[in-house]
Amino acid sequence: MTTVFMDARFMQMALTLGQRGLGNVWPNPAVGCVLVKDNRVIARGWTQPGGRPHAEVHALTQAGSQAHGATAYVTLEPCAHHGKTGPCSEALVQAGIRRVVCATQDPDTRVSGKGFEILKQAGIEVTYNVLKDQADRDHIGFFSRITKGRPSVTLKLASSLDGRIATRTGDSRWITGPMARRAVHLMRARHDAILVGRNTVAQDDPDLSVRDLGLAHRSPVRVVLDSKLSLAATGRLASTAQDIPLWICHTGAPGSPDHWTDIGARPLTCAATVDGRLDISDVLKTLADQGITRLFVEGGGQVAASLLQAGLVDELALFSAGVAIGADGLPNLGAFGVEALGDAPRFTRKSITTLGPDVLTIWSPVQP
Numbered sequence: 001m002t003t004v005f006m007d008a009r010f011m012q013m014a015l016t017l018g019q020r021g022l023g024n025v026w027p028n029p030a031v032g033c034v035l036v037k038d039n040r041v042i043a044r045g046w047t048q049p050g051g052r053p054h055a056e057v058h059a060l061t062q063a064g065s066q067a068h069g070a071t072a073y074v075t076l077e078p079c080a081h082h083g084k085t086g087p088c089s090e091a092l093v094q095a096g097i098r099r100v101v102c103a104t105q106d107p108d109t110r111v112s113g114k115g116f117e118i119l120k121q122a123g124i125e126v127t128y129n130v131l132k133d134q135a136d137r138d139h140i141g142f143f144s145r146i147t148k149g150r151p152s153v154t155l156k157l158a159s160s161l162d163g164r165i166a167t168r169t170g171d172s173r174w175i176t177g178p179m180a181r182r183a184v185h186l187m188r189a190r191h192d193a194i195l196v197g198r199n200t201v202a203q204d205d206p207d208l209s210v211r212d213l214g215l216a217h218r219s220p221v222r223v224v225l226d227s228k229l230s231l232a233a234t235g236r237l238a239s240t241a242q243d244i245p246l247w248i249c250h251t252g253a254p255g256s257p258d259h260w261t262d263i264g265a266r267p268l269t270c271a272a273t274v275d276g277r278l279d280i281s282d283v284l285k286t287l288a289d290q291g292i293t294r295l296f297v298e299g300g301g302q303v304a305a306s307l308l309q310a311g312l313v314d315e316l317a318l319f320s321a322g323v324a325i326g327a328d329g330l331p332n333l334g335a336f337g338v339e340a341l342g343d344a345p346r347f348t349r350k351s352i353t354t355l356g357p358d359v360l361t362i363w364s365p366v367q368p
Helices: 003-021 055-067 088-094 114-121 132-138 140-148 178-189 198-204 235-239 280-289 301-309
Strands: 032-037 040-046 071-074 099-102 125-127 152-159 164-166 193-197 221-225 246-250 266-269 294-299 315-320 347-355 358-365
Touching: 003 032, 003 040, 003 055, 003 071, 003 099, 003 132, 032 055, 040 055, 055 071, 055 088, 088 114, 114 125, 132 140, 140 152, 140 294, 152 164, 152 178, 152 301, 178 294, 178 315, 178 347, 178 358, 193 198, 193 280, 193 301, 198 221, 198 294, 246 280, 280 301, 294 301, 315 347
Parallel strands: 071 099, 099 125, 152 294, 152 315, 193 221, 193 294, 221 246, 246 266
Antiparallel strands: 032 040, 032 071, 315 358, 347 358
C-alpha cells in the first residue's frame, strides 16, 4: 500500500476519534491522535472532557516507550504554547516520534506554524493537509471562535411541509417522529450549548437536555435569550439548573438576575439594539468569551430570523414532517423584511436523510 493511502487511512481513524470530543471539550478543539509503528496502531487518543489532557498526550501516555520511532497522526497542528500544560509539539519531540502527519493548521496565533516549526527543528518529518477538508469541518467551532470571535452556529428548524411549527392554538408536540427527535438529541450532544428564545421557554417549557441515548452526561449548556429577565425562575429549565448549566442572556435592565442566580443559573449581560432587543451578534461574542465554540439554536422563529438576517448561520438542519398545518399556523421563521428575492439568504444542500416518516436536510449558506 502507498504512503498516501496509509496516511489517509490512519488520519480517518484520528478524525473519527476526535469527533468523540465534540461538545465536550470546549474551549479546546476536539482533536484525535493515532500513533502508528510498523503499520500497526500502538495507541489512540482524543481530547478528554473539559479539554485536557490533549489528544497527543492521551495517546503518548498510552503508548509509553513504544512511541519512540512511531508516526503520529493528528487532526490539528500540535500546540506550541505553554498554558495549563506544556506544548504537545514538545511532548511529541520528547517521546521520540519520528514523523507527524497533520490534517490542518491551527489558526491560533500562539500556535499557527509554530507547532510545526518545533517538530521540524527537532528533525521530525512533517506532512501537512491530509484530509484537510474533513478536519476543517470538524474544527469549525474552534476555528470560528479564534478567527471570528463567535461560535459556529447550527440552526435547527423542525416544521410541517408548509413551514409551520405549531397550529394556530400553539399545539406543537409532536410535529416530527421519534427517529427525528433522537437525531436532534445526538446533535445536542455534539454541541457546547443550545440557545432558545424566551417565548420558546414560556410556551413549551423545554428542558433541552440529551435524552434517550445514554448520553445525559453530555447535555450542553442551555442558553435563554430574555432581554428584560422577565421569565419566572420556574419550569423544567429552572428545576435542573443545579445539574445542567443554564445561562440567561439579558440587556441589564430592567429586572434583577437575583431570582435566577438563586436557583443556580448564570445571567450574562449583553448589548442591546436601538429597539431594546438583545443584539444577537453580541450574544454570540459573549458566548465565545465564555469558551463556547459550537452553538445549536433550537428556537424560536424570531431568533432564527435574526441569525439568518445577520448572516450568522454556518449550517441549517431542517427536519420536515409529512403534515400540513396551514397559513394560520405559526411559521418556523419570523419576519425578515426581505423585499427583493435577490436579498434573501440562500443555501446549498449538503445532505438529505430519511428518518422514519420525516426528512432531515442539511444546508450550508451560499457565500456572497
